[in-house]
Each structure stands twice: as C-alpha cells, then as structure tokens.
Amino acid sequence: MIIRVHFYAMLRMTTGVSSVEVETDGPITMRQLIDLACQKTRPQLKGDLLEGPQIKKGTLLLVDGRNVLFLDGLDTMVQGDQVIAFFPPGGGG
Amino acid sequence: MSYTGKMLRVDLTTGTLTTEALPMDLARQYLGGRGLATKLFCDEVDPTVDALSPDNKLIMATGPLTGTSAPTGGRYMVVTKSPLTGAIASSNSGGFFGSKLKDAGFDIIIFEGKASKPVYLKISKEGPNLVDAAVVWGQDVYETTRLLLDEVGDKNAKVACIGPAGEHLSLIASVMNDKARAAGRSGVGAVMGSKNLKAVIVSADRNKPVVADEEAFKAVVKVCQAKIKEDAVTSQGLPTYGTKVLDNIINSSGMYPTNNFQLCMFKDVGEVSGEALVEKGYLKKRKACFGCPIGCGRDVELPNGKKGEGPEYESGWSLGAACGVSDLIAISEANFMCNELGLDTISAGVTIAAAMELYEKGFLPKEDLEKGPELRFGSSEALGYYIKAMGTNQGILGKKMAQGAYRLADSYGHPELAMCVKKQELPAYDPRGVQGQGLAYATQNRGGCHVRGYLIAPEILAHPQAIDPQELESKPTWVKAFQDLTAVIDSCGLCLFSSFALGAEVYNDLINAATGSTNSVDDLMTIGDRIWNLEKLFNIKAGLTAADDTLPKRLLEEPLTEGPNKGQVHHLDQLLPPYYKLRGWDTKGIPTQEKLLALGLG
Numbered sequence A: 001m002i003i004r005v006h007f008y009a010m011l012r013m014t015t016g017v018s019s020v021e022v023e024t025d026g027p028i029t030m031r032q033l034i035d036l037a038c039q040k041t042r043p044q045l046k047g048d049l050l051e052g053p054q055i056k057k058g059t060l061l062l063v064d065g066r067n068v069l070f071l072d073g074l075d076t077m078v079q080g081d082q083v084i085a086f087f088p089p090g091g092g093g
Numbered sequence B: 001m002s003y004t005g006k007m008l009r010v011d012l013t014t015g016t017l018t019t020e021a022l023p024m025d026l027a028r029q030y031l032g033g034r035g036l037a038t039k040l041f042c043d044e045v046d047p048t049v050d051a052l053s054p055d056n057k058l059i060m061a062t063g064p065l066t067g068t069s070a071p072t073g074g075r076y077m078v079v080t081k082s083p084l085t086g087a088i089a090s091s092n093s094g095g096f097f098g099s100k101l102k103d104a105g106f107d108i109i110i111f112e113g114k115a116s117k118p119v120y121l122k123i124s125k126e127g128p129n130l131v132d133a134a135v136v137w138g139q140d141v142y143e144t145t146r147l148l149l150d151e152v153g154d155k156n157a158k159v160a161c162i163g164p165a166g167e168h169l170s171l172i173a174s175v176m177n178d179k180a181r182a183a184g185r186s187g188v189g190a191v192m193g194s195k196n197l198k199a200v201i202v203s204a205d206r207n208k209p210v211v212a213d214e215e216a217f218k219a220v221v222k223v224c225q226a227k228i229k230e231d232a233v234t235s236q237g238l239p240t241y242g243t244k245v246l247d248n249i250i251n252s253s254g255m256y257p258t259n260n261f262q263l264c265m266f267k268d269v270g271e272v273s274g275e276a277l278v279e280k281g282y283l284k285k286r287k288a289c290f291g292c293p294i295g296c297g298r299d300v301e302l303p304n305g306k307k308g309e310g311p312e313y314e315s316g317w318s319l320g321a322a323c324g325v326s327d328l329i330a331i332s333e334a335n336f337m338c339n340e341l342g343l344d345t346i347s348a349g350v351t352i353a354a355a356m357e358l359y360e361k362g363f364l365p366k367e368d369l370e371k372g373p374e375l376r377f378g379s380s381e382a383l384g385y386y387i388k389a390m391g392t393n394q395g396i397l398g399k400k401m402a403q404g405a406y407r408l409a410d411s412y413g414h415p416e417l418a419m420c421v422k423k424q425e426l427p428a429y430d431p432r433g434v435q436g437q438g439l440a441y442a443t444q445n446r447g448g449c450h451v452r453g454y455l456i457a458p459e460i461l462a463h464p465q466a467i468d469p470q471e472l473e474s475k476p477t478w479v480k481a482f483q484d485l486t487a488v489i490d491s492c493g494l495c496l497f498s499s500f501a502l503g504a505e506v507y508n509d510l511i512n513a514a515t516g517s518t519n520s521v522d523d524l525m526t527i528g529d530r531i532w533n534l535e536k537l538f539n540i541k542a543g544l545t546a547a548d549d550t551l552p553k554r555l556l557e558e559p560l561t562e563g564p565n566k567g568q569v570h571h572l573d574q575l576l577p578p579y580y581k582l583r584g585w586d587t588k589g590i591p592t593q594e595k596l597l598a599l600g601l602g
C-alpha cells in the first residue's frame, strides 16, 4: 500500500518537497510512518517532529484532519486511503 | 512610570484642545489601552447614544508598554460605540502610530463633538492643532498619508486616517495607520467620518517612556526576547509565512469556511495559502511593527507590478475561500483595495460572500446588480467590483453592502444568511469544528471576532497545550481565561501574537516593572475580568441581551457535510449556561451584584 505524507510550511523548506510517498505491506503506526518518511527525505525530519518519545509542542500530525493527539498518538494506525498531513508549529489569527 | 501622564481632549465642535492629566487611579485599575479607554468612555458617554451622532466619542489609547522596549510594544486601541453592532467597539492596531503618539507626550486622545467641516489633528513639536482637511478629504488612505507627510515635512511622522469608506459612513470602515495597518473592526472609521475627522498626524522625536524600575524591566525584556526566539511559532512560523501559515492547517482541520460557511473545506486552498504566496514569489520581504522581533507582516509584489501589504490570513480567507475565489492575485488586489479605501477586510469579504449566496439563491434580484457583474461564488471580477462599490458607496448594492452583511441580508428578507455575531461578520474558523472558539465568538462583547479569546491556539494549534476541539466541559474555563488575558494584553499595549511565546507571569512582570505596580498574576487576571465586565455592562445598557450572545442559525442547526467534523453543529446551548455561571452572571447573562462588587464595578 502507498501512503502519501503531505508537508507544510517550514517542513516543505527543510525537506524540499511538498509530499512524499512511502510503501508498506499494510497499515502501520504513525511512529513507523515518520521513520519511513525520514528515510525518504532527510534523517533530521524525526527531530523536527518529535522530542524524544513525544510529539513536539505545537507540531501537528493530522490523519484525515484529526490530530493524532486525540487518536492514539504515535500508535495511531495509518493506511493508504487516509490524508496524512504534517505541520510544524504554526500560529496567527 | 511608562505613561506620559497626559491625555489630549479634542472638542471638534468648538475646536478646543485641552491637555489633561491621565487619571492614575483608573490606570491602576484598567492599565491603559483598551481597558482605560473603555472606562473613560463609559464614564462620559450614554450607552444609548446614536453611534454616528456628535454625542458619541472616539478614543485613541496607548498602553503603559506602548513605545517601551517590551517586544511588540507598538499597539494602540480605538474605542467608541460601534455603529455596526450598537455595542462597545475597541479595535487594535500595530505599526508605529501608537509609539509615536507617546513620543509626542500623550497616552490618550479623546475626540468629542463634530467639526463643521473636514479637519485633521496635527500633533507636532509646536503642540496639537486642528487643520482644515480639504486637501485630503476624498483621498484614499495611501494618498492621504502621502499628502499629510508632505504637508508636515517630516517623513518620520505617523498618520492614522480614514479612507473614502469612513467618509461615506460605511459601517464596516476601518481606521488605518501607517498606510496598511488597521484598527479594522466594528466600523470605527465611520465614527471618525461622522465627526468630520479625516486623520491624525503625529510628528515627534523619539521620547522613550521612562519605566519605573529600569533594571527589572530590562531583565524581563531579555526573558521575553529569549522566549520569542525559542518558540517555534514566533521565531519561525510567523516570520516565514506570516499569519497565512494557517490556511492549510485550518482547511485540513475541516473548518475553513467556504462559500459563506456553506462548506468547510476549500478545494483550491493550495492556490491561495501562505505557502503559495511564498512559492509563487509574491512575498518580497517580511515587515515588523514597532519593536517587534516577530515581523509577521508581508510586503508583497504581484506579477502585474502592484505592491502592497498582506494579505493576512483573515483577509486572504474572507476575500478568498469565503467568496469561493481561488485567484491569489485577485485576492491580494482586493486586499490592497480594502486598505486603500479603509474597509475592514473581514467584514468586506463576508459581506460579499453573503451577497453571493443571496444572489445564487434568488433572493437578491438581478436588477439590483445594475451594471455590475453577477455575484457568483468564485468570481474575482465580482470581488473587485463590489469592494470598490461598497468602499465608495456607489450604486444600489454598493450602498447596501457598505452597511455590512447583516443589514444587506436583512434587506432581502434573509438575515440568517449573514454570518455575523451581534451584526459583525465572523472570522475564518467554522465553529462547528471548534467548540471553544464558537463560545468565544458568541460571547464577544464587540461581536463576531476571533482575537478576544483565540481558542484556536489550544483547540487546533496545540498551543500552549492541546485540547480536543469537540470536547465541551473544559471550554468555558478556557474561554474566560483567554478573554481576560487578552483584555490585559490589549490594555498594556502589546501584540496578541506575543502570547504564543509569553504567558501571564511574564506580562505581569513587564507591567509591574514598567508601571511600579505590585500586582500578582491573579490581580492582573482580575483586571482583565474587570475590563470584560465593564464592556458587558456598557452593552447591556446599550440594549443588548442574552439573545445577542448567539451564533448564526446555520452554525447551530446545519451539520457540516464534509471533513473530520462531518455531522457536527455548534453546541452553544450546552456551553453558554456554564460560561455565564463561571463569569458570575445570572442566567440572562447579567453580572450579579456580588460579582460587580468583587470587581469594584458595583
């Protein structure tokens, strides 16, 4: 299955792409997806998103528009038919 | 003490200018800016006054931190009774005008009465005086600014003025300063226009406010700077992409109102987002207000050579997705045009969106378009045409639209199609996807507004911590805390965006060091609560009731049809009673005597 990850704002600048596709045998966890996205872009991506075992403050990992913090966190299962979006901390109004 | 200690009273009817001492006892209770100006206003103006009559007053007010070295300390407020909402209006703006006013030796200007012919107020080294404004009356904001700067011969002077929209008493006219900075909301520009007051120009040398404890102040400023540098929002997100970093976040979260809130996701968001503004090369450089290390402002040049500032997130949305328009050039031009005409961008866009829905549903007859283009969602031609019409009060529709979305929709028998709270147009977040933000919208003292309780921060941006946007129980507490803290920030003269990095403790340390106060954080939050309740009392006396603390029917009854919040409506009925209780108000939303006594308002 192909899972596409969309990058926004600074993450587009640092990875140099607006999205990346990773191939898996089936559904995987968000944690695994981050590892695979790192391999496809740059190793530092993980450090951009996570602080140790946790998602960095203000970083948004959305699965079909839902923040994984309100799902199962980094254990949230993801699959190919979902829209996955990664945002660095953003603000405004 | 970081105040200049002086305020200027301008009687436009008689032409008399008087310098008065700032009432320091009130400054201790209300800080300055929004709080102190509201207190002075409430003491002097009958809440039932006709907002466009000479009996209304208009106050421009800085805070104790305006003009100091506190980061983002360039803000001032415009406080008056709103002709749009009939409620208290207090519009905040950045740029350099506020700090310049303090350089000139005034914390506050109170305008009263009405001039017999157009005038502007000139404050220079020779002192303040009123000048005939014939040369700038009728001119747009940019031209007015240019002409006045030439006139005083000081290119460092700062101008706040109205454009044609304010002159024509458009109820959605803004007061603009430094050309593109807006005290935008609630029709404060119309109040200036009703007084025949075109502009204020201030020419003064730098005169840094003297703080009470220089060493302590310097130390807290250092802490603030470090925090702003550390925080990813204030050091990266806002500087790089400006507020438009939000387009994709809010759209992905399924709460980016599209086609007048009929939809909540915009298929063309990629064309109009903050990322697009950068990637298409329109963004030339970032811009900062006085003393601001964040610099969220945008200097933009379009491929057709047109230059200007913005659009910000709200303006880009209201003139974009709200009207279904996906042409970033047209959106940017519409934004420039609003700034030139002195029109509030949120209100202008949401008014056009309402007109488009009225037209598409057959409620707005074709003959009312006169020679104008059809009001179809997605039409950039209609966007530009009707902004000009409403900003210059031209034609049947231009005149109606200049009164805002509510009066426009009501005139066609469908007020429910106006996406307004208290007759003021709503900003760029669909509350069906964010329950706390919806409660904040409904309870805003100044009507539809997102900044007086920006619940998007915790509910969507996970800042300072993440709270579930659909959860209800904790929301009244969050909303009250955010509303009270924002009242403090607006009153001390800092920018709300500083709060992504700073918390109540740091604000308290700054204010104490600057003013010599010895407030605790609880005392400071009580000041915020006091300001909120004072505004509420004004509104009650002006005739607003609990029935005004509501949202458009669409948001309460029509479930979202797509995205992560599909099926959701806003649950105001469950949120409002506990919010009133928490505020110490009765079931009708009226502050109890006990509450008022506790706040010193009894």
Ligand code: SF4
Residues within 6 Å of the ligand: B072, B074, B094, B095, B287, B288, B289, B290, B292, B293, B294, B295, B296, B297, B495, B496, B497, B498
């Ligand atoms: S953050 Fe933006 S709006 Fe606020 S003071 Fe700085 S430049 Fe101005």
